[in-house]
Amino acid sequence: MVTLSLSYLKRNWLGNIRNDVLAGMVVALALIPEAIAFSIIAGVDPKVGLYASFCIAIVIAFVGGRSGMISAATGAMALVMVLLVKEHGLEYLLAATILTGVLQIVAGIFKLGSLMRFVSRSVVTGFVNALAILIFMAQLPEFKGAGIQMYGMVALGLAIIYIFPRFTKAVPSPLISIIIITAISIYFGMDLRTVGDMGELPSTLPIFLLPDIPLNLDTLRIVFPYSLTLMAVGLLESLMTATIVDDLTDTPSNKNRECMGQGVANIVSGFFGGMAGCAMIGQSVINIKSGGRGRLSTLFAGLFLLFLLLVVGDWVRQIPMAALVAVMIMVSIGTFSWSSFRNLKTHPKTSSLVMITTVIVVVITHDLAMGVFVGVLTSALFFARKVSRLLKIESHLSESAEKRTYKVYGQVFFASSGIFSDSFDFKEVVQQITIDVSEAHFWDLSAVGALDKVVMKFRREGTVVNLLGLNKASATIVDRLAVHDKPNAVELMPNH
Amino acid sequence: MAKLLVCIDGSAYADNLCTNAAWVAKHINAEIDLLHVMRRSSDYEAPTDHTGLMGFEARSSLLEELTKVDEQRGRLDQEKGKIILEHGAKILQKAGVETINLIHRRGSLVETIQEFEDSAEMIFMGKRGEHANKGSVFLGSNLEKVARALHKPLFIVSSIIRPLKRFLIAYDGKASVRKAIDYIAEQPLLGKGLECHLLVVERNKDEIETAEAKQKLEKAGFKTTLKVEQSPHVDQVIASYVEENEIDLLITGAYSHSRMHSLLLGSTTASLIKDCKIPLLLFR
Numbered sequence: 044m045v046t047l048s049l050s051y052l053k054r055n056w057l058g059n060i061r062n063d064v065l066a067g068m069v070v071a072l073a074l075i076p077e078a079i080a081f082s083i084i085a086g087v088d089p090k091v092g093l094y095a096s097f098c099i100a101i102v103i104a105f106v107g108g109r110s111g112m113i114s115a116a117t118g119a120m121a122l123v124m125v126l127l128v129k130e131h132g133l134e135y136l137l138a139a140t141i142l143t144g145v146l147q148i149v150a151g152i153f154k155l156g157s158l159m160r161f162v163s164r165s166v167v168t169g170f171v172n173a174l175a176i177l178i179f180m181a182q183l184p185e186f187k188g189a190g191i192q193m194y195g196m197v198a199l200g201l202a203i204i205y206i207f208p209r210f211t212k213a214v215p216s217p218l219i220s221i222i223i224i225t226a227i228s229i230y231f232g233m234d235l236r237t238v239g240d241m242g243e244l245p246s247t248l249p250i251f252l253l254p255d256i257p258l259n260l261d262t263l264r265i266v267f268p269y270s271l272t273l274m275a276v277g278l279l280e281s282l283m284t285a286t287i288v289d290d291l292t293d294t295p296s297n298k299n300r301e302c303m304g305q306g307v308a309n310i311v312s313g314f315f316g317g318m319a320g321c322a323m324i325g326q327s328v329i330n331i332k333s334g335g336r337g338r339l340s341t342l343f344a345g346l347f348l349l350f351l352l353l354v355v356g357d358w359v360r361q362i363p364m365a366a367l368v369a370v371m372i373m374v375s376i377g378t379f380s381w382s383s384f385r386n387l388k389t390h391p392k393t394s395s396l397v398m399i400t401t402v403i404v405v406v407i408t409h410d411l412a413m414g415v416f417v418g419v420l421t422s423a424l425f426f427a428r429k430v431s432r433l434l435k436i437e438s439h440l441s442e443s444a445e446k447r448t449y450k451v452y453g454q455v456f457f458a459s460s461g462i463f464s465d466s467f468d469f470k471e472v473v474q475q476i477t478i479d480v481s482e483a484h485f486w487d488l489s490a491v492g493a494l495d496k497v498v499m500k501f502r503r504e505g506t507v508v509n510l511l512g513l514n515k516a517s518a519t520i521v522d523r524l525a526v527h528d529k530p531n532a533v534e535l536m537p538n539h
Numbered sequence: 540m541a542k543l544l545v546c547i548d549g550s551a552y553a554d555n556l557c558t559n560a561a562w563v564a565k566h567i568n569a570e571i572d573l574l575h576v577m578r579r580s581s582d583y584e585a586p587t588d589h590t591g592l593m594g595f596e597a598r599s600s601l602l603e604e605l606t607k608v609d610e611q612r613g614r615l616d617q618e619k620g621k622i623i624l625e626h627g628a629k630i631l632q633k634a635g636v637e638t639i640n641l642i643h644r645r646g647s648l649v650e651t652i653q654e655f656e657d658s659a660e661m662i663f664m665g666k667r668g669e670h671a672n673k674g675s676v677f678l679g680s681n682l683e684k685v686a687r688a689l690h691k692p693l694f695i696v697s698s699i700i701r702p703l704k705r706f707l708i709a710y711d712g713k714a715s716v717r718k719a720i721d722y723i724a725e726q727p728l729l730g731k732g733l734e735c736h737l738l739v740v741e742r743n744k745d746e747i748e749t750a751e752a753k754q755k756l757e758k759a760g761f762k763t764t765l766k767v768e769q770s771p772h773v774d775q776v777i778a779s780y781v782e783e784n785e786i787d788l789l790i791t792g793a794y795s796h797s798r799m800h801s802l803l804l805g806s807t808t809a810s811l812i813k814d815c816k817i818p819l820l821l822f823r
Contacts (some may be wrong), residue, residue: 062587069591208590215591291602293609294581328597331605334587377593 055110059336066335067343070113070326072218074100074348075359076370077326078116079238084181085121085318086128087136088242092116093352094249095140095317100345102308103322104338108300109285111292111336113326113344114308118178119280119411120273120319127269135266137254140313142270143277147306150278156298159282165394166418167283168383169401171324173414174280175379176406182368182375185236192233193365200224200369217370224366225358238367239360245352249315275412277321281305284322291331325374393425431459434483436466440473448477451516456486460493467497469504476501481512485520540638541569544659546652546685547627548575549619552665556696557627559818560663561634562703563694566728569660570638573627574652575620577645580609617643649684656691663694666812683809686793686821692722693793695812695819705734706788708756709777709811712739712747715792719822720752723790724759731760738766738780740773774810781815793821 074096082092096115103114128136150156186193200220207216228235238244256262285296301322309319330340352359387395400421405414434453441447455463478497485491494510501508545560547553557573564571586608594600624641631639644651652662664682686693706729710716723729735756739747749765756763770776781789793808812819 059584062584065587065589069589073591204592205594208588208592212588212590215589217591287598291598291605292581292585293579293605325593325597328601329591329593331585332587332597332601333589333591334585336581336585373593376595377597380598381596382599 055338057337057339059334060339062334063337063339064343066330066333067340068347069215069333070330070335070340070344071347071351072215073326073329073370074113074115074344075351076217076221076362076367077118077323077374078348079241079359080181080367080371081116081118081121082318083241084118085124085136087133087318088244089238090243090245091133091136091316091318092121093245093348094315095312095320097345097349097352098249098312098315098317099308099320100341100348102311103304104342104345106300106304106307107338107341108297108302108304109288109322110296110338111327111330111340112281112284112288112296112301112322113330113341114281114305114320114322115326115344116318116320117280117323118181119174119276120321122177122181122409122411123272123276124269124318125409127265131265134255135262136318137252137313137316138256138262139266139269139273140317140319141254141310142266143273143319144306144309144311144313146270146274147278147309148303149306150274151299151301151303151306154299156278156282156302159279159286159298161419161423162279162283162415163394163397163419163422165390165397166401166415166422168380169398169418170279170283170405170411170415171378171380172383172398173402173405173411174324175375176402177409177411178371178378179375180406182371185364185368189236190234192235196224196228196233196235196363196365197369197372199227200366201372204369204373217373220369221362221366224369225362228363228365229361233363235363235365237360237364238362241364244356244360246356248349248353249317251314252316254313272410272412273319275415277305277309277319278302279411279415280324281322284324284327287324288327288331291328292336325378328377393422393429397422397425427456427458430454431456431462434459434462436463438468445474446477447471447473447475448479450479451483453482454484454486455490455493455516457489460489463490464493464497467501469500472504473506475507475509477509477511479511480516483516485517487520491517491520541567541660542572542658543569543661543663544572544574544652544655544691545627545663546574546576546648546665547623548665549623550665550667551698552667552696553623553627554630555698555700556663556665557630558634558700559694559696561631561636563661563663563728564631564636565634566730567660567726570640571631571636572640572642572655572659573624573631574642574644574655575624575627576648576651577613577616577620577643579646580613583609583612648681649688652685653688656689659691661692661694662689663696665696666698682812686808686823690823692719693821693823695821697816697818699816699818701787703729703733703787705736705784705786706790707736707738707777707781707784707786708752709773709789709791710737710739710747710749710752711773711792712749713792715822716790717752717792719790719792719820720755722822723761724755729761733761735761735763736766736780736784736786737763738768738777740768740770740776742769742771744769774807774814777811778814781817786817788818788820789815790820791822793823 078092078096079089082089099114124136127139203220203223204216207219281301282298285298285301289296305321383398397418401414401418404417405411434455436449436451438447438449498508543560543564545556547556560571620643624643628639628641664685737753739749741747753763753765768776
C-alpha cells in the first residue's frame with residue numbers, strides 16, 4: 044500500500060520539515076495537559092494517557108491515512124471507558140484497547156469508513172458540541188470543595204491563555220499559562236491539588252506488556268461491548284477530523300487506510316500500557332494552524348512528548364490542576380461550534396432538531412456513539428418524511444362520466460404509502476378506473492402492498508381496474524437490479 | 540497536424556523554450572499547445588501561528604484565514620500565468636508559428652502533462668523550473684518526474700541557443716535510443732546534410748553493436764562520424780565530447796535504469812542534463 048518513492052517521501056515526510064517540527068512541538072506541549080486530563084476522566088493514572096498519546100502519535104504517523112492529523116488519547120474515548128475502569132480495572136481497559144484496534148482494522152478492511160456518508164452535517168455538529176460540553180463537564184468535579192484560590196487560578200490561567208497571543212505568536216500561550224500558574228502556586232505555597240496527586244506519571248519508556256487478564260469467554264463478554272463502542276467513537280471522530288483537515292489543507296486523504304491505521308495504533312498502545320485513543324479535532328486544528336502539514340509533524344509530536352516527560356517529568360508533577368482545568372476549558376470552548384446557536388434561526392428546523400437531539404442524547408448517556416446513532420436515525424426519518432411529500436396524484440373523469448384516470452407522480456414507499464392509498468376516491472361510482480403509475484417509483488413492499496389494496500378495494504366495488512406502467516414504476520423495488528448502484532442510474536430510472 | 544506541447548513557466552528558459560519550439564514546429568509543420576501549470580495551493584507554505592490557542596470557532600476561523608491566503612495567491616498566480624502565456628505566444632507568433640493554443644491549468648505538472656501527452660508529438664521543457672534553486676547542482680525536481688512518466692520525445696531546452704549545425708547521438712544500443720534514430724531518420728525534424736556524431740561509450744570492447752545505427756543515419760542523408768570509446772564514466776565522456784566538438788544538440792535514450800538504481804548509482808541521463816550546456820532531446 045505504501046510505495047516508497049521520492050515523491051511520496053517528499054509529499055508526506057520531508058516537504059515541510061521546519062514547520063512540521065515546530066508544529067509538532069506546539070502540539071506535544073498541548074498534548075501533555077490533555078493526555079493527563081483525559082486519563083483523569085477515564086479514572087486511570089496519568090501515565091496511561093501519556094503512554095497512549097506517545098504510542099498512538101508515533102504509530103499513526105507511519106500508518107495513518109491523513110498526513111498532518113494528530114491522534115492521541117482523547118476525551119471522546121476516555122468517556123466511553125469510565126465504567127469499564129471503575130468496575131474491572133486497568134488490565135481490562137488494556138485488553139479492550141487491543142480489541143478495539145482489531146475491530147478497527149476489520150472495519151478498515153470492510154471499508155466501513157464509507158458509512159460516514161450517512162452521518163449528516165447536523166450530526167457532526169451535534170457530536171462536536173456534545174464533546175465540548177462533556178469535556179467542560181468533566182472539569183467541574185475539580186472545583187468541588189475547592190476554595191477561592193482554585194477559581195482565581197483557573198480564571199488567571201484562562202486570561203493568560205487568551206491574552207498572551209496578543210503579544211507574541213511565537214510561543215504557545217497554554218504553555219506560558221501552565222508555567223506561570225505553576226510558578227505562582229509553588230512560590231506562594233498554595234494548597235492546590237497537583238497533577239502528582241492524580242496518580243503515577245511515567246518515569247521510563249513504555250514497555251511491552253501483555254494485559255494481565257484471564258483469556259476466556261467471560262473476559263470477552265466484559266470487554267467486547269466497550270471495544271465496539273470505542274471502535275465506533277474512535278473511527279467517527281477520526282474520520283470527522285480527517286474531513287476537517289482535508290478541508291483546511293485542501294488536500295485529499297485515504298479514509299480506509301486511516302481506519303486501519305487507528306486500529307494498528309490502538310493495538311500498539313494497548314500492549315504498551317496505554318488507553319485507546321483516536322484523532323483529536325482540537326490538536327489537529329492546532330497542528331494545521333501552527334503550519335504542520337506532513338507526517339513528520341505527527342511523529343515529532345509523539346517523540347517530543349516523550350522527551351518532555353522523561354526530562355521534565357518532575358516538574359509536570361507539580362503543575363496544579365487549576366492550570367490543566369484552564370487549558371481544558373479553552374479546549375472545550377475551541378471545540379464547541381458557537382455558530383450553531385446562530386444557525387438555529389436560519390437552518391432548517393429538522394436539521395437543528397437532529398443536532399440538538401444528538402447533543403442531548405450524548406449528554407444524558409455520556410455515550411458519543413449512542414448520540415450519533417440516534418442522530419443518524421432521526422435524520423434518516425426526517426429525510427424519509429420529506430421525500431414522502433414528493434408524491435402527487437391527479438385524476439380526471441372521462442366525458443361520459445364512466446371512466447376515471449388516476450395519474451401518480453413521485454415516490455411511493457413506506458412513509459408515503461398511506462398518503463397514496465388515501466388519494467383515491469372509493470365512494471365515487473364509476474365503471475372503470477385507470478391507475479397510471481408510469482411516472483411514479485415504487486420503492487418497497489409497502490408501496491406495492493398499498494397499490495394492491497387500492498386495486499382490491501376498487502374491484503370489490505365492482506369497478507374494472509387498469510394499471511398502466513407498473514413494470515417501469517416497480518423497477519426500483521427489485522434489489523437485484525439495483526439501478527442506483529450503476530453510473531448511469533439517472534438514465535435507467537423511469538422518468539417523471 | 541502534429542502538435543508540440545510546450546510547458547512554460549516564469550523561469551529564465553521561457554524565451555528559449557518558445558524559440559526552440561518554434562524552430563521544431565516549422566521543420567515538422569506542427570501547431571503548438573502552450574501549457575502553463577499553476578501550482579496547487581497546497582504546494583505553498585502556509586502561514587503559521589504557534590500560539591497553540593483554540594479560540595472561539597477555531598475551525599471555521601482557521602479555514603476562513605487559510606482560504607483567504609490561498610485566494611489572494613491564486614489570483615496573483617492566475618494573472619502571472621496569463622502574462623507568461625501571452626508573452627510566450629508573442630514569441631511564437633513572431634517566429635512564424637501559425638496555430639498556437641494557450642492552455643492554463645492547475646495541478647501537478649506531471650499529471651497535467653500526462654493528460655495532454657497523447658495528442659502531442661514532442662514535449663518541451665526548460666532545464667529548471669521557476670521555483671528551483673538557481674545555485675543548486677540538482678536539476679528541477681519536475682524534470683526527472685516528467686521524463687520518467689512520459690512516452691513521447693522530450694526536448695529539454697537550455698540557456699544556450701544557436702543555429703543547429705551538428706548533433707550528437709549518445710548510443711547505448713538500447714530500445715529508447717534506437718527509437719530516437721528511427722525518428723530522426725524518418726521525420727523531417729533535422730535537415731539532411733547536418734553533421735551527425737554517433738558516440739558509443741562501452742565498458743568492455745565491442746559490447747555494443749553500432750553498424751546498423753550508422754547505416755540508418757547515413758542512408759537518411761546525414762554525414763555520420765562514428766566514435767567508440769571505452770570508459771566506465773559514460774556521462775563524463777559524453778560531456779567532454781560535446782564540448783570539444785561544439786555539438787549543438789544531444790540526442791539520447793533516457794532513464795533506462797529503475798529509480799532505485801539511479802538513486803544508488805546516479806543516473807547517466809540526469810548528469811548529462813546537468814553537465815551538457817546544450818539542448819537535449821530525450822527518447823523513452
